[in-house]
Amino acid sequence: MSEEPELSDILDILSDEYARDILAATSVKPMSAQQLANRCEMSKPTVYRRVEQLQEHDLIEEQTKVQTSGNHYKVYAATLSGFSLELDEGRFEVSVSRSHAESFPGQDESDTADRFKKMWEHL
Numbered sequence: 001m002s003e004e005p006e007l008s009d010i011l012d013i014l015s016d017e018y019a020r021d022i023l024a025a026t027s028v029k030p031m032s033a034q035q036l037a038n039r040c041e042m043s044k045p046t047v048y049r050r051v052e053q054l055q056e057h058d059l060i061e062e063q064t065k066v067q068t069s070g071n072h073y074k075v076y077a078a079t080l081s082g083f084s085l086e087l088d089e090g091r092f093e094v095s096v097s098r099s100h101a102e103s104f105p106g107q108d109e110s111d112t113a114d115r116f117k118k119m120w121e122h123l
Contacts, residue, residue: 006094007085007092007094009057010057010083010094010096013053013054013057013059014083016050016053018040018042018046018047018050019050019053019054021040021042022036022040022047022050022051022054022060022076022078023054023059023060023078023080024078025039025040026060026076026077026078027078027080029077030063030065030075030076030077031075031076031077032065032073032074032075032076033047033048033051033074033076035075036051036076051076057096058079058098059078059079059080059096059098060076060077060078060079060080061076061077061079062074062075062076063075063076063077079098079099080096080097080098081097081098081099082095082096082097083095083096083097084097
């Protein structure tokens with residue numbers, strides 16, 4: 001996505017608990033749909049629907065995990081690194097910061113989840 005998304009689109013996706021759980025989990029390490037379903041306690045179809053929505057807004061990326069056995073599979077990694085909302089002279093301005101998943105080593109999952117929760121509560 002080359003231009004910033006509409007405010008309503010970003011708020012819609014971030015208001016969804018499943019999408020936030022997926023973002024939090026994949027900000028720690030890339031995870032498969034099955035891993036996400038287990039970790040976030042949701043069905044695989046729910047995971048795939050939310051991943052598709054997150055991909056539409058470039059908030060998550062798909063990677064291929066290569067196995068020496070030849071059984072390759074897809075994993076998902078969050079690219080969202082920041083979200084800000086400003087009210088300036090009667091207009092809302094949204095800014096979304098993205099990074100490649102590799103730039104999140106060692107990030108604590110509980111910190112990420114807490115930041116999303118606090119961000120959402122303050123909107």
